[in-house]
Amino acid sequence: MKEDLYKTIVVKVGTTTLVNENGKLNIVGIEKLVRVISAIKNSGKNVVLVTSGAVGAGAGRLGIKGKGDIRIKQALAAVGQGVLMQFYEKLFLEYGVNVAQVLLTREDLETDIRRQNALNTLTTLFEFEVVPIVNENDTVAVEEIVYGDNDTLAAVVAKLIGADLLVILSDVDGLYTMPPHEPGAEKIPYVKEITPEIEALAEGSYSNLGTGGMQSKIKAAKIATEAGIAMAIISGESPTDIYNILDGSTACGTFFEPKKAGECAKEA
Numbered sequence: 001m002k003e004d005l006y007k008t009i010v011v012k013v014g015t016t017t018l019v020n021e022n023g024k025l026n027i028v029g030i031e032k033l034v035r036v037i038s039a040i041k042n043s044g045k046n047v048v049l050v051t052s053g054a055v056g057a058g059a060g061r062l063g064i065k066g067k068g069d070i071r072i073k074q075a076l077a078a079v080g081q082g083v084l085m086q087f088y089e090k091l092f093l094e095y096g097v098n099v100a101q102v103l104l105t106r107e108d109l110e111t112d113i114r115r116q117n118a119l120n121t122l123t124t125l126f127e128f129e130v131v132p133i134v135n136e137n138d139t140v141a142v143e144e145i146v147y148g149d150n151d152t153l154a155a156v157v158a159k160l161i162g163a164d165l166l167v168i169l170s171d172v173d174g175l176y177t178m179p180p181h182e183p184g185a186e187k188i189p190y191v192k193e194i195t196p197e198i199e200a201l202a203e204g205s206y207s208n209l210g211t212g213g214m215q216s217k218i219k220a221a222k223i224a225t226e227a228g229i230a231m232a233i234i235s236g237e238s239p240t241d242i243y244n245i246l247d248g249s250t251a252c253g254t255f256f257e258p259k260k261a262g263e264c265a266k267e268a
């Protein structure tokens with residue numbers, strides 16, 4: 001891994017990578033991810049893991065099917081968040097990496113004093129060489145003040161901590177010209193600029209588990225690249241691709257070029 005290309009990295013993992021369709025945890029997938037993040041951490045970089053999956057894991061634990069209304073989702077998240085953290089704790093500890101749970105709401109990141117407190121906590125965790133594991137605080141985030149998708153949350157956190165790379169792991173290995181289950185869909189390997197044409201390609205989620213689909217990932221890419229942060233969408237099945245990205249490759253999944261300082265975003 002190149003030492004100086006990317007120093008602070010945010011890795012976001014979606015429910016579709018963490019939880020099987022039957023609601024059980026994807027043990028092999030989570031183990032692979034934890035191993036990669038631990039290796040990156042041990043190479044001396046700062047890493048934040050933004051994890052989804054609380055609602056999905058909670059539904060699996062209680063044997064509840066379907067997404068349900070907001071009240072049900074909040075209760076499921078309260079159950080599933082503990083399930084996820086217990087598993088992350090166990091796996092990261094095997095590699096000698098300490099982790100911390102950080103639950104945030106949009107209000108926390110949009111209120112000056114609370115945003116500063118969140119930043120202080122995250123930078124202090126870096127000083128202690130801890131990997132912060134972030135999720136939205138679903139139990140208290142109600143409709144009007146919710147991000148609702150962790151892609152946006154991950155981009156906002158990346159901007160807050162001055163990250164230089166955001167990697168989004170999904171059940172799809174990048175942005176396609178149309179939802180990948182449609183015949184003729186082709187992967188777009190490199191996005192220099194997020195134009196309205198690029199935005200128009202992205203649709204919502206087609207799975208029972210995911211939230212936001214490709215639309216929220218492109219929204220995240222806009223926030224990140226406009227803040228000068230590179231972003232990649234890669235398959236959750238191959239987290240080792242992150243090593244290649246850290247070595248400077250832009251050939252994995254879809255790579256979004258960051259804007260350079262002084263470059264202005266074009267009006268839509």
Ligand SMILES: Nc1ncnc2c1ncn2[C@@H]1O[C@H](COP(=O)(O)OP(=O)(O)O)[C@@H](O)[C@H]1O
Pocket residue numbers: 013014015016017052169170171172174175176177178179180201202203204205206207209210211212213214215
């Ligand atoms: N243009 C597109 N390219 C790729 N995926 C797309 C596109 N439009 C919609 N999608 C959908 O976005 C999904 C990924 O988002 P989502 O279901 O929210 O999963 P995650 O749990 O990774 O956040 C894909 O499985 C795909 O069906």
Ligand SMILES: N[C@@H](CCC(=O)OP(=O)(O)O)C(=O)O
Pocket residue numbers: 013014015016051052053054055056077135136138148149150151209210211212213
């Ligand atoms: N905060 C929610 C995740 C919301 C979300 O964005 O999900 P996903 O589309 O799977 O990344 C949870 O933990 O279930």
